[in-house]
Amino acid sequence: DAKTTQPPSMDCAEGRAANLPCNHSTISGNEYVYWYRQIHSQGPQYIIHGLKNNETNEMASLIITEDRKSSTLILPHATLRDTAVYYCIAWANRDDKIIFGKGTRLHILP
Amino acid sequence: NAGVTQTPKFQVLKTGQSMTLQCAQDMNHNSMYWYRQDPGMGLRLIYYSASEGTTDKGEVPNGYNVSRLNKREFSLRLESAAPSQTSVYFCATALTSSYEQYFGPGTRLTVT
Numbered sequence: 052d053a054k055t056t057q058p059p060s061m062d063c064a065e066g067r068a069a070n071l072p073c074n075h076s077t078i079s080g081n082e083y084v085y086w087y088r089q090i091h092s093q094g095p096q097y098i099i100h101g102l103k104n105n106e107t108n109e110m111a112s113l114i115i116t117e118d119r120k121s122s123t124l125i126l127p128h129a130t131l132r133d134t135a136v137y138y139c140i141a142w143a144n145r146d147d148k149i150i151f152g153k154g155t156r157l158h159i160l161p
Numbered sequence: 162n163a164g165v166t167q168t169p170k171f172q173v174l175k176t177g178q179s180m181t182l183q184c185a186q187d188m189n190h191n192s193m194y195w196y197r198q199d200p201g202m203g204l205r206l207i208y209y210s211a212s213e214g215t216t217d218k219g220e221v222p223n224g225y226n227v228s229r230l231n232k233r234e235f236s237l238r239l240e241s242a243a244p245s246q247t248s249v250y251f252c253a254t255a256l257t258s259s260y261e262q263y264f265g266p267g268t269r270l271t272v273t
Binding site for chain 2: 085093097100138151152153
């Protein structure tokens with residue numbers, strides 16, 4: 052079973068910030084939070100990951116709560132091209148199986 | 162730089178036929194993975210190879226075999242295809258098993 056829980060779908064207006072939540076209440080101390088997205092039927096694309104601190108890169112920001120039980124992926128200025136399924140994954144960065152759940156289907160509205 | 166390439170892009174098989182899905186990468190990554198994705202579902206790991214010369218079972222290995230031919234290539238073989246193996250198959254690579262994965266474009270397989 053996936054170790055993370057995400058809403059099945061969300062809408063966001065184009066140009067606004069998209070905030071995608073993820074619960075991982077049973078995350079272990081050595082597990083990172085990873086985010087991937089899958090646009091239409093393409094292969095998944097890595098977005099960002101973090102352990103405890105907030106992270107930012109050219110694609111997104113990741114906010115992890117202090118207790119590490121939940122996190123939020125932020126796409127600062129959503130465009131139509133950000134319409135995709137977003138997967139939140141808890142993974143320990145070792146020879147371990149990554150479990151992709153069903154993710155959140157994000158619809159960007161024009 | 163092609164990244165991760167998969168062949169073929171589409172395939173239709175009859176029940177009982179065999180075939181091999183090919184994956185190649187030019188990223189000089191050590192780890193390679195095979196996933197399947199059924200309609201409306203997330204990805205499930207079939208097999209992975211943490212490094213050249215090693216392979217391990219993932220979540221759903223039954224009905225499949227793999228070969229890590231060299232550092233660049235990782236193939237997935239269906240010896241006797243079944244309709245339950247109709248799916249989209251993705252290959253992925255990572256610098257090592259501790260790093261993020263990069264995915265190929267997928268192979269869409271239908272078994273009738």
